[in-house]
Amino acid sequence: MDFFIQLLINGISIGFLYGLSAMGFVMIFKSSSVLNFAHGEVLAFGAFLFLALVTWAQLPIWLGFLVTLAGSFILGFVIERIFLRPLIGEPLIYVIMLTVGLAAMFKGGMLLVWGGNLYTYPDFLPEGLGISWGIIQVPPVYVAAVIIGSLFLLMFGLFFKFSSQGIYMRSVADNQTAALSLGVHVRRVFALSWAIAAMVAGISGIVLGIINGITVHELSSVGLKVFPVVILGGLDSIGGAIIGGLIIGLLETFTGGYLSPSLRDVVPYIALVFILLVKPYGLFGLAEIERV
């Protein structure tokens, strides 16, 4: 039973992180229908930027965090501006391949700068954050992950619900042409959604880095793990991303715990194939798939 509960807790925390990473991905897809294969690299960039600021530039943690957010925001903005904007209206394969190319570029660039080594952040989380109720042991990082995740989820919820930019973004996601004719600056919305998505990715990169340590390969592979999550939750549903993340996280940890550790990494993709065959638009996605 202990083992089961431990797995459950691990699964939920990892799933939460997957959900958080998937959120940014969904945001981009929702507003501009771009499948971002470079998401993992953007995430890794956030983690490494934070690392550089905290260890090399010796900034205090809170300032480092804020600068990382700003840096990721700018990165997302620049990516959209330089690379994605010329491709609006081009065939799907070019858009997909562009993000694949960007992914390779960023990954190579980060490997050139930081190498493939494992880094860790200095220990800055207070010990008291951990929870231990009898048999239930939750390490502080997981608690921090859930707190940060929930906080940002709440903030984005409010942003989309009440702020004018958030409403613009929802309108573009809903119907681009209608939004355009009602005076929404669609290109600005694209840029903004990339920027916010990169920011969210940066946050999840930092949290993942706290938990697993920071390596380019590990972090960028999270970007591929996002696919089962978003397909399960529905490609265009932000809430679905969190729920999909939880399900995939639990599936992964339970497979790793009870079946075999090596199956752990591949089981989300097996699930992915079945989801695609049975319910391709996921749990909460818009059913717009046409059968030809």
Added chain:
Amino acid sequence: MKTLRFRPCGNFKVQYREELNVFETDFGRLWAAVGIVVLFAVVPWVVTPYLLYVVNLIGISIIAALGLNILVGSTGLISLGHGAFFGVGAYSAGILAVTYGIPFLAVVPLAGLVTAVVGMIFGIPSGRLKGLYLTIATLAGQFIIEYVLVHWESVTGGTMGLTLPAPSLFGVAIAGDLSFFYVIYATAVVMVFAAVNLMRTRYGRAFVAIRDNDRAAEGMGIPIFRYKLLSFAVSSFYAGVAGALWGYYMISITAEPFTLGLSVEYIAMIIIGGLGSIPGAIFGTVFITLLNEGLRWVTDTIMNMGGLAGVELTMAPLREFVFGLAIVLFILFEPRGLAEVWRIIRSNFKLWPFSY
């Protein structure tokens, strides 16, 4: 004797049949023949041994990239699993040759067929999905195949991999780069010939129809699902044949090279070369392989210069970076690839001095 056809300044086709000609002019036919003769008679004798090895790898990649181009460029189904199919080809060649002792000549097409079947299995989602959903499905296929190659130890040898026996053809042992050159390029020429002609048949035209508008294609009576599966099968067959040749050439195979990176490399080849164009697949392959070798040369030179001993310049990240950059630049500035550049150069000559 019939008169030789030269290229007129303009388009003077009067029948649809003429659109189907492989060579527009007799000059084209002549140059193709000259090219093949030079390829087989001159190239292997003038290049250095290392360069011959590179040339052989190009030949293998040409076969695989051609297959991917049929799937992605001609049928419009984006696959991110081609590297895994290539691996399936290599492994099935290994298993057929080692476990069942089947001779080389039979192993290569059989490996292609096995891979075609595997490709069809992973093509089944294309019955329901298209566009990016299908891309994600093939991505899942890539990871699942990778996992199976490493973990199905009783068949694939796990992380130890397989060691293939030395192949022989009609009693002649194939060993060394030179004899492999002839085997690889003979296969490549046959495969190019098959691909060129496939695109002229009803099957090839059906593929293109599906790419251009699947609903219209369905309306015109093309059974889409069957043709999509066929496209997956043909493309995987090419990957399988290439993989089998690669396996024999490398002698020992492990699951290491058949990653998502390899799949992306093949996609990069056809994008840089030109989607849906057979010369494009060849141009792209040559470009990517030469880029690889060029980068290797650059890193080696920098490493040997000394004084930079502290700089740990490794090949892989730089390669990945330049790769990504090449893909991005081609998509942004010449999305139709090198084949289009080649066409523009040729038509400049053809239309000079009145190029309007």
